Amino acid sequence: MARNKIALVGAGNIGGTLALLAGLKELGDVVLFDIIDGVPQGKALDLVESSPVEGFDAKFVGSSKYSALKGADVVIVTAGVARKPGMSRDDLLGINTKVMTAVGEGIRKNCPKAFVICITNPLDAMVWVLQQASGLPASHVVGMAGVLDSARFRYFLAEEMSVSVEDVSAFVLGGHGDTMVPMVRYSTVAGIPLPDLIKLGWLTKERLDKIVQRTRDGGAEIVGLLKTGSAFYAPASSAISMAESYLKDKKRVLPCAAHLTGQYGIKGLYVGVPCVIGAKGVERIVELTLNKSEQAMLKKSVGAVSGLVDVCKGMMKQAAAPKKAPRKAPAKAAKKARVARKATAKKAKA
Numbered sequence: 001m002a003r004n005k006i007a008l009v010g011a012g013n014i015g016g017t018l019a020l021l022a023g024l025k026e027l028g029d030v031v032l033f034d035i036i037d038g039v040p041q042g043k044a045l046d047l048v049e050s051s052p053v054e055g056f057d058a059k060f061v062g063s064s065k066y067s068a069l070k071g072a073d074v075v076i077v078t079a080g081v082a083r084k085p086g087m088s089r090d091d092l093l094g095i096n097t098k099v100m101t102a103v104g105e106g107i108r109k110n111c112p113k114a115f116v117i118c119i120t121n122p123l124d125a126m127v128w129v130l131q132q133a134s135g136l137p138a139s140h141v142v143g144m145a146g147v148l149d150s151a152r153f154r155y156f157l158a159e160e161m162s163v164s165v166e167d168v169s170a171f172v173l174g175g176h177g178d179t180m181v182p183m184v185r186y187s188t189v190a191g192i193p194l195p196d197l198i199k200l201g202w203l204t205k206e207r208l209d210k211i212v213q214r215t216r217d218g219g220a221e222i223v224g225l226l227k228t229g230s231a232f233y234a235p236a237s238s239a240i241s242m243a244e245s246y247l248k249d250k251k252r253v254l255p256c257a258a259h260l261t262g263q264y265g266i267k268g269l270y271v272g273v274p275c276v277i278g279a280k281g282v283e284r285i286v287e288l289t290l291n292k293s294e295q296a297m298l299k300k301s302v303g304a305v306s307g308l309v310d311v312c313k314g315m316m317k318q319a320a321a322p323k324k325a326p327r328k329a330p331a332k333a334a335k336k337a338r339v340a341r342k343a344t345a346k347k348a349k350a
C-alpha cells in the first residue's frame with residue numbers, strides 16, 4: 001500500500017515539529033510548504049537526514065509551490081504570523097485572513113479530497129476562512145485548539161494532584177481565546193469527576209479556579225516566556241493526534257473546532273466541541289447537556305468568535321468587490337492632453 005501524503009503548509013516552529021512527529025510516527029511521506037524559499041527545503045533535508053538514526057522510512061520534500069500539495073491526504077496549516085508579548089490572538093486577524101484565503105485556494109486546486117487541520121490564529125475565525133476559501137466539505141476542515149487547551153488543563157490538574165497525566169481526562173469547550181470554557185464538571189481523574197475530588201480533599205475549589213484561569217491564559221504564558229513567538233511542541237503533538245485519528249480511522253473523541261449546524265444552538269460557526277474523528281473526517285459531534293453557568297460561558301465565547309468572523313466576512317467581501325478605476329490620474333492626464341492640444345493649435349495658427 002502506498003504511503004499517505006501529509007502536507008504541512010507553513011514550515012515554521014509548528015510546521016517543523018509536525019514534520020518530525022509525522023516522521024517518528026511513520027504517518028506517511030511529508031511535504032513542507034512555505035513562502036520563504038529555502039526554509040521548507042532545508043528543514044525537509046535536515047529532517048530526512050535524522051531518519052537513519054531514528055529508524056523511520058518516509059520521504060521529506062520542501063517546496064514553495066502549491067503544486068507540491070497535489071494529492072495530499074492530510075493538510076495541516078500553520079502558515080501566517082504568530083503573536084508576540086503584548087498582542088492578543090485577535091490582532092493577527094487581518095494578516096492571517098489574507099494568508100488563509102491564499103492557502104485555501106491552493107488546497108482547492110491541488111488536494112480537494114484532503115482532511116485539513118487549521119492551526120493558524122485566531123483559530124476559530126481562521127478555520128472558517130480556510131473552509132470558505134477551499135470550498136472543501138466542513139466535515140473535512142477542522143481547527144486544532146481544544147486538544148491543546150485540554151492537554152494544558154490535564155497537565156495542570158495532574159501536577160496539582162500528583163497523579164499520572166494518563167489518568168486525567170479533561171476538556172475545554174468554546175473558542176480558542178480568553179473566553180474558552182474549561183469543563184470542570186466533565187473532567188475526571190480515573191473516572192472521578194473534579195467536584196467529587198474536591199470532596200475527597202484531593203483538590204481545593206480555590207486551586208481549581210486558579211488552574212482554570214491558568215488554562216485560559218496558557219498560550220499567553222508561553223508567549224510571555226518565549227518573547228519571540230508562541231508555543232509549538234504541544235500544538236504540534238495535538239494536531240498530530242487529530243491527523244492520526246483520521247488516517248488510522250481511530251474514531252477518537254477529541255475537542256476540535258468543528259463547523260456547527262445547530263448543535264449547542266450555534267449555526268454556521270466553527271467552535272470547539274468534542275468530535276469523533278475517523279476516516280470520514282468529523283464523523284460526529286458530541287452535544288453535552290450544559291448547566292446555566294456553562295451555557296452562559298459558552299455564549300460569551302461564541303459571541304467573541306462570531307464578532308471575529310463578521311470582520312473576516314467584511315474583509316473577504318471587500319477583497320472580492322470589483323476595483324473602481326482610479327479617477328484622479330485620468331482626469332489629470334486628460335487636462336494635460338487638453339493643454340497640450342491648445343498649445344499645438346496656437347503654434348499652428350502662428
Ligand SMILES: NC(=O)c1ccc[n+]([C@@H]2O[C@H](COP(=O)([O-])OP(=O)(O)OC[C@H]3O[C@@H](n4cnc5c(N)ncnc54)[C@H](O)[C@@H]3O)[C@@H](O)[C@H]2O)c1
Pocket residue numbers: 009010011012013014015033034035036039078079080081082083092096099102103118119120121122123144145148176229230231232235
Ligand atoms: N490553534 C492553536 O492552538 C495554536 C497554537 C500555537 C500557535 N498557533 C498559531 O499557529 C500559527 C503558526 O505558528 P508558528 O509558531 O509555527 O509560527 P512561525 O512564524 O514559526 O511559522 C509560520 C510560518 O508560516 C509561513 N508563512 C507565512 N505566510 C505564508 C503563506 N502565505 N504561505 C505559506 N507559508 C506562510 C512563514 O514563513 C513561517 O515560516 C500562528 O498563527 C500561531 O498563532 C495556534
Ligand SMILES: O=C(O)C[C@H](O)C(=O)O
Pocket residue numbers: 082083089121176218219220222223230231
Ligand atoms: O497563544 C498563542 O498565541 C498561541 C496558541 O494559540 C496557544 O494557545 O499557545
